[in-house]
Amino acid sequence: MGHTLTYSELLQYSQNFAAYLQKNTQLQPGDRIAIQLPNLLQYPVTIFGALMAGLVVVNTNPLYTPRELKHQLQDSGAKALVVLANIATAAEQVIKTTAVESVIITEVADLHPPLKRVVLNWAVKHIKKMVPDTNFENSTQFLSTLRLGQKSEFNPVSINSTDVAVLQYTGGTTGVSKGAMLTHDNLVANVDQIIEHLGDGIDSKGEIYVCPLPIYHIYAFTFHCLCLLTRGANNILIPNPRDLPSFVKALKNLKITGFVGLDTLFKALCNNSDFLAMDFSRLKITSSGGMALSSTTAKRWQEVTGCQPNEGYGLTETSPVVSANIPGNIVPGSVGLPLPNTEVKTVDLNNDVTAANEPGELCIRGPQVMLGYWQRPDETAKVLDEDGWFRSGDIATIDESGFIRIVDRKKDMIVVSGFNVYPNEIDDIAVSHPNIQEAAAVGIPDERAGEAVKLFVVKTDSELTEEEVIQYLRGQLTGYKVPRVIEFCKELPKSNVGKVLRKELRNRNSENNNS
Incomplete structure (x- = not known):
C-alpha cells in the first residue's frame, strides 16, 4: 500500500516485539505463537520478533474457518495468536477451547506513517466496514506491543540450530492437518541451497522481487522472508493478488528483477492491459511453483515479459525447495535439478530404485528435510526412514542428466490455484450433514x-439440493475447498474391501464431459 520498511526499521520493530514477548507475556522459549495475517508489513516483524524471543512460529492461513483454526491452535498448543482485526471473528469463536493466553490484534495500516495509518485504518473500519467487532478476554493492540517493547530491554536468547523454528501445517492423505517440524538448521540450509542454486538470480542488493504468494505458505516464507532478506533484496508484498488492478498499480513504477507466482496468476496477469504496459527490462527470474506450469502459460509469459519461467518443486516437509531449474539452463516441463547437498531417487512398490526415466515415488534426502510431524511419530515413520529418506508420495521420473519431472501427484490430492485440497477432509464434513449418507470428492x-x-x-432425503450441500460446506471449509459441482448418485464405486474408488469417479466425470 505504498509504504516500505527499511532493514533498520525491520530490525528495530522486531526487537521491540521480541522484548514485549519476553517482558509482558508468560511465553517462554519453545512456546508456539500462531500468526494469522495476510501479506502485510506486520508479518515479517512478528516472524522475526517471535524467533528472536526463541518462540516457534505457527504460520496460519487467514482464510481458515473456525473449525480449521481450532484444530491448528489445539494441535500446536499455541499460547499466543497474532491476528488481523478484519478476520478475528474466527479466532473469537474458538479461542476459549485452545491454550492461547495472549491475542495480539493488528489493523491493516499499523506500520504506516501516523497520519496515513489513522486515515487508512479508519476508512477500512468505518467506510468499508471490513472490521467486525470482536471481544477477547485478553488482547493487546499490535502497536501497543511495539511501544511497550521499546521501553524494555531485549535479552538475546540462546537457540540451538536443531531447535524447531516453525511448525508448518500441511494436509495429509487422511485429511488430517499435520505440523511439519522445521528446525533452524532446516531453514538455514534451504536458504543456502537456494542462493547457491540460483546464483546471479539473487546476487545483487538491488533485487526487487514481487511477493504475491501468501507468506503463511512455506515457499513464500522461506524464499521472501528468509532467502531474499539475506541478500538485501526488496520484497513487494501483495496482500490480495486476486485484486489485479491494485496488484498491477503497486508494480507499475517499479523495474522488478524477480517474480514468484504460479500458473493461474501468470495467466491472469498476461490478460491485463496495464500489466502488459509495464517495463520488464530488468526482470531476470520468474519462479513458478505450487502447481504445474502449462506450456501455454509459460510461452505467453515469456512473450509478455521476455523472461522464461523457472519451474521448481518442493514440499512443506522439505522447507520447501527440493529442485529448480537453473537460469540459463531451463528444461521446459521439468522441475529442474536437485539443490546442492540434496539427494533424490525414485522407487517402485518394492522400494527398489527405478531406472532413469522410469516412473517411481520420489524420495528426498538432505539437510532441508523436516525433523518429523509434531506429536505424530506414527505418521513420521510412514514418510521418513532410518536413513533419512523422505517419501514424497509424488510420482516422478529422473533422466540421465538428473532433471526431475513430476508425472503424477499424490493419488487423490486436488490442487486449486496452487492450494492443496485433501478429499477426505471434504468427505468427512459432507457426511456430517443429516441427509448425506456417503460422499467422495475428486x-x-x-x-x-x-x-x-x-x-x-x-443422499438419504430426495429433497436435498445441490445448493443446500454447497451452503452447508461453505460454512465449514475455506473457500477454495468448497466443491464447485455436486453430483448425486445412488452409490459410490468401491473396492472389494469397501474403499471408495476415486479413480472411477474421475473417469466417470471425464466420460460424462466427453459424451
Whole structure:
C-alpha cells in the first residue's frame, strides 16, 4: 500500500516485539505463537520478533474457518495468536477451547506513517466496514506491543540450530492437518541451497522481487522472508493478488528483477492491459511453483515479459525447495535439478530404485528435510526412514542428466490455484450433514484454477439440493475447498474391501464431459 520498511526499521520493530514477548507475556522459549495475517508489513516483524524471543512460529492461513483454526491452535498448543482485526471473528469463536493466553490484534495500516495509518485504518473500519467487532478476554493492540517493547530491554536468547523454528501445517492423505517440524538448521540450509542454486538470480542488493504468494505458505516464507532478506533484496508484498488492478498499480513504477507466482496468476496477469504496459527490462527470474506450469502459460509469459519461467518443486516437509531449474539452463516441463547437498531417487512398490526415466515415488534426502510431524511419530515413520529418506508420495521420473519431472501427484490430492485440497477432509464434513449418507470428492479440470472440487453424494432425503450441500460446506471449509459441482448418485464405486474408488469417479466425470 505504498509504504516500505527499511532493514533498520525491520530490525528495530522486531526487537521491540521480541522484548514485549519476553517482558509482558508468560511465553517462554519453545512456546508456539500462531500468526494469522495476510501479506502485510506486520508479518515479517512478528516472524522475526517471535524467533528472536526463541518462540516457534505457527504460520496460519487467514482464510481458515473456525473449525480449521481450532484444530491448528489445539494441535500446536499455541499460547499466543497474532491476528488481523478484519478476520478475528474466527479466532473469537474458538479461542476459549485452545491454550492461547495472549491475542495480539493488528489493523491493516499499523506500520504506516501516523497520519496515513489513522486515515487508512479508519476508512477500512468505518467506510468499508471490513472490521467486525470482536471481544477477547485478553488482547493487546499490535502497536501497543511495539511501544511497550521499546521501553524494555531485549535479552538475546540462546537457540540451538536443531531447535524447531516453525511448525508448518500441511494436509495429509487422511485429511488430517499435520505440523511439519522445521528446525533452524532446516531453514538455514534451504536458504543456502537456494542462493547457491540460483546464483546471479539473487546476487545483487538491488533485487526487487514481487511477493504475491501468501507468506503463511512455506515457499513464500522461506524464499521472501528468509532467502531474499539475506541478500538485501526488496520484497513487494501483495496482500490480495486476486485484486489485479491494485496488484498491477503497486508494480507499475517499479523495474522488478524477480517474480514468484504460479500458473493461474501468470495467466491472469498476461490478460491485463496495464500489466502488459509495464517495463520488464530488468526482470531476470520468474519462479513458478505450487502447481504445474502449462506450456501455454509459460510461452505467453515469456512473450509478455521476455523472461522464461523457472519451474521448481518442493514440499512443506522439505522447507520447501527440493529442485529448480537453473537460469540459463531451463528444461521446459521439468522441475529442474536437485539443490546442492540434496539427494533424490525414485522407487517402485518394492522400494527398489527405478531406472532413469522410469516412473517411481520420489524420495528426498538432505539437510532441508523436516525433523518429523509434531506429536505424530506414527505418521513420521510412514514418510521418513532410518536413513533419512523422505517419501514424497509424488510420482516422478529422473533422466540421465538428473532433471526431475513430476508425472503424477499424490493419488487423490486436488490442487486449486496452487492450494492443496485433501478429499477426505471434504468427505468427512459432507457426511456430517443429516441427509448425506456417503460422499467422495475428486478434482475436475478448471480453466481458471487448474482444478476445482467436485463432490459425489449419496443422499438419504430426495429433497436435498445441490445448493443446500454447497451452503452447508461453505460454512465449514475455506473457500477454495468448497466443491464447485455436486453430483448425486445412488452409490459410490468401491473396492472389494469397501474403499471408495476415486479413480472411477474421475473417469466417470471425464466420460460424462466427453459424451
